[in-house]
Amino acid sequence: MRTYDLAIVGTGGIAAVHAADVARLGGRARIGAVVDVDPDRLRAFTARLAELGLPEPQGYPDLDSLLAERRPDLVDLCTPPGLHAPQAIACLTRGLTVLCEKPPALSLAEFDRIAAAEAAGGGRFATVFQHRFGSGAANLRRLVGDPRLGDPLTAVCHTLWYRPDAYFAVPWRGRWDVEGGGPTMGHGIHQMDLLLSILGPWREVVAVAARRARPTDTEDLSGALVTFASGAVASVVNSLLSPRETSHLRFDLDHASVELTHLYGYGDGDWTVTAAPGHEQEVAEAWAEGPTGRPSGHGAQLSAVLDALDAGRTPPVGTAEARDTMELVAAIYASAFTRRPVGCGEIGPGSPFYERMEGPGAPWPAVRTGAAA
Incomplete structure (x- = not known):
């Protein structure tokens, strides 16, 4: 070895x-x-x-x-x-x-x-x-489109975390010019990457973002509706304002709902599979066939x-896969700050959101001396 x-x-x-x-x-x-x-x-x-x-x-x-x-x-x-x-x-x-x-x-x-x-x-x-690397995620990726569970229809991807004001005393946190963004970029990106690894290519985003409470130049809250190439629609929320912290993903397929609730990492016990009426046996058998025993983590x-x-x-995860996730992050900011839908492939050279996640600037004033507007 x-x-x-x-x-x-x-x-x-x-x-x-x-x-x-x-x-x-x-x-x-x-x-x-x-x-x-x-x-x-x-x-x-x-x-x-x-x-x-x-x-x-x-x-x-x-x-x-x-x-x-x-x-x-x-x-x-x-x-x-x-x-x-x-x-x-x-x-x-x-x-x-x-x-x-x-x-x-x-x-x-x-x-x-x-x-x-x-x-x-x-x-x-x-x-x-x-x-991406826990056995539960590998199992679900294997089963998306399998006739026993069916095709994905809708999903939830919520990263609801809490960071107090003191967290942002570290000089590079909460700044566009050195952190790149708020919870959309630096926190919820993990759950969004898992979402994409399971549902595949996305097609369009409609989003909002706000700075509600934290002393940052970036957002501390965002929400989006993401439509995938398959037609599935996911709600995505990224927050640093949520005292009861949770990371929650839910995938509703034709014949089953598959849910993951954790915080910073998951094991097999954090997944729940609920079959649609009349599909209990085939869904249970399909899930039981998959890998087990590997928690997510570095x-x-x-x-x-x-x-x-x-x-x-x-x-x-190589450059092609990681770029898909980065593009979704950029599209959430672009949609939120321009107040319009943003399609996959739309943000390229010539777009202000290609060079900077906040594009020409967030729609609120900077709070840190020397930070990018």
């Missing part, structure tokens, strides 16, 4: 989650290098790796220093969103494989530059959308990434 050399860039909270998952991989990967501009954070993170039983990595003050000395098998970007595109491009132009936390870029234009660097440099790029996706590297394939 090959042991892959992994470099983690950024040592915040999500990097600690990634490191813990590496420790559970049974030697499939080792963290050979860690990058952070803050030497105190770098030392603290290295100490945490030791507590996990992982060998001490080489520390670097910036990505350029790392790339000047090493060629990791996998570069794991755990930095704030505004750094993702330039760091990914620096790695991809050297032909490296990149796993990047969400959102992978601040705009569709930035994302397309990542894809261009991937194509030109021979590297490979994947975005962390870990909810570890599940990291394992899938290493499986892909073993097979010489592009790791999941």
